[in-house]
Amino acid sequence: MRKPLMIASLVIANLAVAAAWTTPALSQTSSVWDGAYTDTQAERGAIKYRQECVMCHGPMLEGNGEAPPLVGRFIPDWEGTKLSDLFEKIQLTMPLFAPGTLSASDTADLFAFILQANNFPAGQKDLESGDGLKRISFDVRKPVMKEPKTDKRR
Numbered sequence: 102m103r104k105p106l107m108i109a110s111l112v113i114a115n116l117a118v119a120a121a122w123t124t125p126a127l128s129q130t131s132s133v134w135d136g137a138y139t140d141t142q143a144e145r146g147a148i149k150y151r152q153e154c155v156m157c158h159g160p161m162l163e164g165n166g167e168a169p170p171l172v173g174r175f176i177p178d179w180e181g182t183k184l185s186d187l188f189e190k191i192q193l194t195m196p197l198f199a200p201g202t203l204s205a206s207d208t209a210d211l212f213a214f215i216l217q218a219n220n221f222p223a224g225q226k227d228l229e230s231g232d233g234l235k236r237i238s239f240d241v242r243k244p245v246m247k248e249p250k251t252d253k254r255r
């Protein structure tokens with residue numbers, strides 16, 4: 102009686118796949134992998150970055166010993182948070198010599214630039230400040246489900 106068991110587990114696996122596909126729509130959350138910013142916005146952010154951040158975080162966002170890098174191990178540190186958390190961190194504490202001086206739209210542009218530098222995909226809509234950011238989760242790993250063709254089955 103091994104075959105029916107196998108079929109049953111296949112059915113269960115498929116149900117799980119279906120559930121994973123529909124959940125984001127139902128709970129209205131999205132991931133940073135869905136395209137949370139636009140390229141134009143990231144370009145604006147890059148200009149701002151050169152004015153306000155580059156002297157500490159470096160031209161390649163590599164950090165300078167005191168200021169941490171904003172690429173690489175930086176992203177895993179924020180795994181599982183919402184984009185609103187990092188947004189607040191930037192707006193309330195950076196630039197270190199003048200915290201609280203960034204406007205919401207400059208913060209959003211800078212955030213877009215940082216996402217782009219970390220190879221998250223751009224989308225059709227600008228990243229906007231506000232409650233919407235609480236619904237975008239910071240997933241470090243690209244969800245395998247989204248692109249079945251490149252599924253490497255790690």
Ligand code: HEC
Pocket residue numbers: 150153154155156157158167168169170171175178190191194195196197198203211
């Ligand atoms: C005077 C130097 C300085 C400048 C300018 C500066 N930072 Fe920072 N930044 C730091 C230091 C030091 C830290 C680590 C302490 C902390 O997290 O508050 C930091 C931390 C951060 C973090 C959190 C990093 C992590 O690993 O969690 C982010 C994001 C960040 N900065 C973004 C920016 C942005 C965007 C700008 C430009 C608007 C900026 N910083 C300008 C020195 C600076």
